[in-house]
Amino acid sequence: MEQNAAKAAQAPTLGWSVLEATGVDVAQCYQCGKCTAGCPMARYMDLMPHQVMRLVQIGDAAAEEKLLGCATLWSCAGCLTCTQRCPKELDAAAVMDALRQMAYDRKKTSPKQKKVLAFHEAFLKTVESDGRMSEFALVRRYKMASMDFISDVALAPAMFARGKLKFAGHKTAGRKEVQKIFAACRKRGDR
Ligand code: SF4
Ligand code: SF4
Numbered sequence: 001m002e003q004n005a006a007k008a009a010q011a012p013t014l015g016w017s018v019l020e021a022t023g024v025d026v027a028q029c030y031q032c033g034k035c036t037a038g039c040p041m042a043r044y045m046d047l048m049p050h051q052v053m054r055l056v057q058i059g060d061a062a063a064e065e066k067l068l069g070c071a072t073l074w075s076c077a078g079c080l081t082c083t084q085r086c087p088k089e090l091d092a093a094a095v096m097d098a099l100r101q102m103a104y105d106r107k108k109t110s111p112k113q114k115k116v117l118a119f120h121e122a123f124l125k126t127v128e129s130d131g132r133m134s135e136f137a138l139v140r141r142y143k144m145a146s147m148d149f150i151s152d153v154a155l156a157p158a159m160f161a162r163g164k165l166k167f168a169g170h171k172t173a174g175r176k177e178v179q180k181i182f183a184a185c186r187k188r189g190d191r
Helices: 002-010 014-022 034-038 049-058 061-068 081-085 092-105 111-130 135-146 153-161 175-188
Strands: none
Touching: 014 049, 014 061, 014 092, 034 049, 034 081, 049 061, 049 092, 061 092, 081 092, 111 135, 111 175
């Protein structure tokens, strides 16, 4: 019992982990709500951006569980509006990003986000493999991972006709360097 209490005291708090990952001191948030008021994705979120900041401040096990399993982390479009509007100059978008990575690493992502997760992984794999975004490779990987072969298929002919989708992938000359970055992140435990 005493050992558990000592371990809990040593474990980094959620706020500390976020600070370490992003440099953002969430304790400075005074809950004005300006981030939420400007967020274009708020209607799709189950926790508003200011509530995310508050839960990081609380940082206990219940708050962490709620945060890492929420849909908000996967609805955030990374548009940075919250960051630009914050009167305390807190980078709420970076906090979202760090929490999303934590949820991913700890396998806490809600099963409801299965397709978003499949897209996230397909995107990263495509960038790692080609050194840049390649739409056809992304769609192929996403469809295989999500087993969603039907939705949006009707759009494909028009996209091919307009050159928006190409069978031949685009690979950058510097993809080996990009692959080294991915390998270094993996070694550090970031991915
Ligand atoms: S705008 Fe900044 S200070 Fe206001 S609630 Fe959002 S993060 Fe906190
Ligand atoms: S970065 Fe995310 S949380 Fe911030 S305003 Fe954009 S969609 Fe909303």
